[in-house]
Structure formats: C-alpha cells, structure tokens
Amino acid sequence: MLEEAEEIGRRARRARLRLGMTQADLAAALGKTQGWVSKMERGHIELDRVGLLNLLASELHVHPNDLIGRPYNSSPAENQWQVAAAAITREMRRYDLAPVFDGTPRPARQLWQETTRLHRLRDAAANVAILEVLPDLLRETRALAEIANGHEREEAFAIYAVCCKFAHTSAHALGHPELVAMACERAAWSARQSADPVLPAVADWMRVWDMWATADWDDAIALSDKAIRSVQEGYDLGEPLAVRAWGSLQLRAAISAARGGHRAEARDRVDYARTAADRMTEYAGPPVYDRHSTTFSPGNVQIHAISVALEMHEQGKALSINRRTSPNVIESLPNSRRGHHHMDLARAWLWDGNRDKSLKELEKAELIAPQLVRNHPIARSTLRSIVYAERATTREKLRRMSDRFHLDG
Template sequence: MATEYVTQGQRIARARHRKGWDQATLAEKIGRSVSWLSKVENGRMPLDRMSVVGQLAEALGVEVAELTGQPYRHETTELDSGHAAVPGLRLALQQASLPRGVVLPVSGEPRTLGELEANVRLAEQLRQDAKFTALGEVLPRIITELIAITNDSSADRDRAEALMLRACHMARVSSNLLGHHDLGWTAVQRELVAAQQVGSPELIAAASWDLCGVWLHEAQLDPAKNVALSALDQIEPHVGTDDTVKAMWGALHLRAAVAYSRLWDQREAESHLEEARRVAETLPRDGNVFQTQFNRVNTTIHAVEVSMELGRPRDVITRAEHVEIAEIASSERQAHYWTCTAAGYHMNRKDNEAAEALLRADRIAPQHVRNRPLVRNIVRDLRDSGRLHRQREILNLAKVMRLL
C-alpha cells in the first residue's frame, strides 16, 4: 500500500501489532474503550486533537510523525508548500550550526546587513501569508549570508544574531508544518545560540517560545510546559520596562495554555489564557512581536484551540463565535482559527458547518491547511459522510490532498 494512502488508524494498528498488543491492551493503557480504539483504527473515528495523537504515540513508543504519516507530498509545486526547498534549507541550517570560523562560500554578491534585514521582513510576510513555497525559495540564502556576518568579528553581531533568530524561526515553522521535525530542532538550536550570544530578554523569550513550538509539534508536553514556565520566570523582572518583552510574556502564556490543554489540565490552561488576555489588552491590536502575532484577537483564537484540545466541543463553537477574525492580518492565523472551528463543529456532529469552515480555511491558506494531520483526518471523515451540502468540494479537496 502506498504510504500516502495509509490512514492514521492503520498506522496506529501497525504500531500496536509491532508491540504484540491486542486492542484491549492499548485501550487500557490510554484509558479508552476497545470500541473507541476499534473505530479509530478502522477510520470510523477521526483523531481531531493532537493531545490524543500524542497520548497514543507515547503509549506505543513511537514518534508522532509515524502516526500522522508526515511529511506529505502533493502533486504540484504550488501545493507542495516548500518541500523542494528542504534540502537547501537543511544544508543552510547545518552550516549555521557549525562553530564560528567555519565559513563556506556564498554564490553571488553578498548583501549588506541592511539589505538582509529588508529581505527578512519580506520573508516574514510570506510566512504570515502562509506562502511556504515562496518562503523556501529565499530563506536558505538569507541564512547562509547571515552566517558570514555573524562570524565576522567586525560586524554588528547583535543585530545579525537577532536577524538569524528571526530567519531560523521561519525555518522552524515551515519545517514543523511539513513534518521535518528534526530540521525544526536544528533551526531552534541556532535560535538559542543567537539568544545566548546577545543575552537580551526579548531574544531569550523568542527562542524559548519557538522551543515550546518544537515540543508541541512532537507532543512532548511536559518539556513544552516547563520551558514556557522557565522562560516566564526568566523574563518576569523585565516585563514592566519594555512592550516587546511584555508581548513575549503574553505569547509564552499562550504556549503554556496550549501545553496544559493538551495535558487536559483545564484549570492551568484557562489561568494562562486569562493572563495572556490581560496583557493583550494593554498592547497594540495589531501586535506581531517576533512573528508571534501576540494581540487580542490571537488570544481569542487560542481560546478556541484550548477548548478543542480539552475536548469541550460546545465551548469551541461558543468561543469561535466571539473571535473577530477579520481583525488579524495573518492568513496563517485565520486559517488556524477556521480549522479549529471546523474541528469543533465536527465534534458536535455538525458536518456541514465543519465542511464550510474547512473550505474557508483552504481558500485562505491552502499551503498551511493541506499539511495539517488534523485537517486530513477530518476531510477523510467528511469525504465518506455522503450527505454534505458541499460534498463535491470536499471530494475535490480530498483528491488534491491525495486522500482518495
């Protein structure tokens, strides 16, 4: 069977068989019924929460990617979301991780630090627009050219290291989205080096925020939670003096909220969410410090996600209705909102509304949406329902995602 046609349920069953377990054994280990596990493995119960996928991966002793089947490849360059750039990006990040003094030649005329800063800003816009193919075309060279500047003792190293952190953040995001989690680790390790070199609270917070992101993608929830809490302790003395640090303080609380929601700790998740809300009210409505999109609207998007991960479908829909989604300038965040909302509708067995939300997300940011395991599971389930108002469009989406 071709790899892309193996369902997540079949992957779970395969990992279970490899352990020599029957369904009753695995069901007991994760606190579920045999009936529930049978439906998951047979494709009659889609996994619509990363918290559940992570729990299964931990019990089976496998990486999350083995159960999700990432990375996914698509038929066209446009929808392949930057996969073609992965070899070049991997090489650039490997070079960026080498000791100082090891500088490899760069083809073409090297750009100045000012020119690279402008290019980083343009790349960040591509990242927020979820245009990962275009981002992959420019990011490896940005990183490679920054290597030479950060290795030059006569350069403005702090400024260059800050740019390196921002570039590696984009590499981390695209790598995790595509399922190249080892590459995401390489990117965030270079971010941590940059933060250490500069030593400023805002860079330390930004690197820690991304480290949380890597661990959340790998369903390593205790490390994700702990690094968020540690970073909050580290930057707390600086929160009152600088709006950038204050924004990172709020963004780290959102990371903690997501981690706790995936640990099914509602009290802690809601507590961190409330602190993020409080901080967001004191900052600009269009805030986007270090590409975190930390602002008031994004805290409400996170509230939807927290309810989804806690398995509270009614709360997902109630909170989704209060999100002023048009106010946020990030296509990636808008698409994330609509996919979380779709999951909530699907949990509530409102399949037509779920289909409408997914199709809306796909119109906004297809390169983001079509690489998400959660979306693929819901699309596969909706495809088989046969009773949707927009059945043909869901069938077409399933086809381009290679789910037929």
C-alpha cells in the same frame, strides 16, 4: 481520503505490534477502551485532536508524522519545497564552519529589511515561498557574523535566529521533522550569541512546540514558565517585545495545559495572555517593529481560547467564544492565523453535529491559507469525517428508498 484513515490505523497497528503491545495495553495508556483502539486501527475513528494524535504516537514511540504519512503525497511540482528544505538543513548543519559566501555580506540593517519579506510570507501562510528564500539569507547572515564584531555581529546572530524561527514554522506546517528539530537547535544557539534579551525566550517558545510532538505536556509548561521568567522584568516594565513574548508563551502554556488535562490552568493561562494583550493596546510609545515575528494580539488570544476549548472537547464553549468575538478582531489577523481559526471552527461545528457549517468553515480556511490547510492533519481528518458521514447518510437514504420500492422483492 477514507483509505488514508485506514492506512493511519494500519500504521498504528504495526507500531503497536512491533512493541509487543496489546490493544488493551494501548487503550489503558491512552485512557480509552480496547474497542476504541480496535476501531481506530481499522480506520473507523478519526484522530481529530493534535493532542490525541501526539499522545498515541508517543505511546507507540514513533513520530506523529510517521502515523499520518506526512509529508503527504502530492504532485512533483508541489514537492519542490523539499529541495529548499534540504538546502536549509545543509546550511544549519554546517553552522560552526566558515560560511561559503562570495562577496561581502550586507550590513545587519539591510538584512533585517529582508526579514520583513518573510513576515509578509508568514502572514500569508506561504510556507513554500519562505523555505525558498531562506538558504541564501541564512548563508549571508552567517557570513556577516563571521566578519563582523560588536553590536553588528550580535545583530547578525539575532537575524540568523529569526530566520531559524521562520524555517521552524514552515517545516512544522509542511511536515519536515528533521528541519523542525535542527531549526530549533540553531535558533537557541544563535539567540544566545545575540544581545537580544527576548530572543532566547522566543527560542524556548519554539522548543515548547516541539515538545508537543512527544506529548510532554508538563515539560512544555515548565519550559514555558522558564522562558516567561526570563522576560518577566521586561514585561513588568511594559517593554513591547517582552510583553509580546510573555503573552505568546502564556498561550503556549495554555495549549500544553489543555492537552495535558489541566483545565483550570489552561483557562488561567488564557486569562494571563489576555492581560498581556490589553497591555499592548494601552502602549502609547513609538511604533515597535516585531522583529521576533510573534504575531501576538487580542485576536490571537481569542482564537487560542477557542483552540483550548476544543482540546478539552468543549465544542459548545468554543462556538460560544466565537460568537462573542468581533469579526473585526479576526479579520485583523494574518491569513496564517485566520486559516487555523476557521479550521478549528470546522471541527467545532462537526462535533456539534452540523456538517454543513463545518464544511463552510473548512472551505473558508482553505481559501484563506490553502498550503497550510491542505497539509494540516486536523483539516484532513475533519474533511474525512464529513465525507464518511455524508456517504453513510446517502447509503441509509438509498436503503430506505430501496425498501419502499421493494427492490429486493
């Protein structure tokens, strides 16, 4: 794993030299010192914040995955998800051609039932399984849109957009930038053809995520606000799906603001999202199916508040928020979100100087969502930091003991 850190540094150095950029120039662009850049390029500094990794990649005009070597090398069996990803990409690439589908596609109500399986897999952070399900479902949904009319056709496009969202989430988690970009584009295309008033905002929510890869923090906030305005009327009326989207977009804006250095705005956005979560708990109508799969909840707001604090390097505040958060709120979250949460806590404890607690949190994260955590650059960075620190401590202990034993005498 320590060799991985050195390779990231070498990739950064090669990218910098290709641009004819000096270490001092890169340091100025990043708001760092030339010494920091030198250490980073030698693998002595971890890129332990997504915002920092994305900013570095943006300044070097490469994709963040190109710096960190994602998708990561693994066994042939673990790489089989790329076969499914290629099939999904082919389906999305031919989106405006007549679908190749034998037989008669099922009606929209049955295809919506198929998406409930995707919800369960997403909650379990089973991203590989999601990709394996999607090619056939995308093909059938597109076939339904081709032969249906009226509301049935609009619902087919809505299902297609939601399937694109699942592909987008899984591709992000596994590190497939081509599928990420295509899924986002196709979600926006199909959302516009659905009659769902909230779905275009959900597609924008996806696009905000993609803007993070190029460190376009202010554009990400502007797009979040555009999407928020599009569902504002529904939010004001208390429509549950609009409230979920509105709150989720505020959390997107909060992360964007934190990474862009807008501390006050980041905190305000979290507060806005908390207000939306409170409105959800006050809802007294019939159960609402979260067809957009936004997973917005009071617990989700809390773990985003912790993420925001960490993006602003306020690990003490992040740990304080966690202490004030009821364990029941966290336990009610899906595995995908709980895995992220414990990964964040591992980072917070590491920065706070407690490697033992950091490792325990990282172990919890891996146990809850192994696919997610093993493929996440921040989890890998955190583990590398722990390993390096443990080795350094052991070396120092051995040196002192060697001195006491006069082994060099």
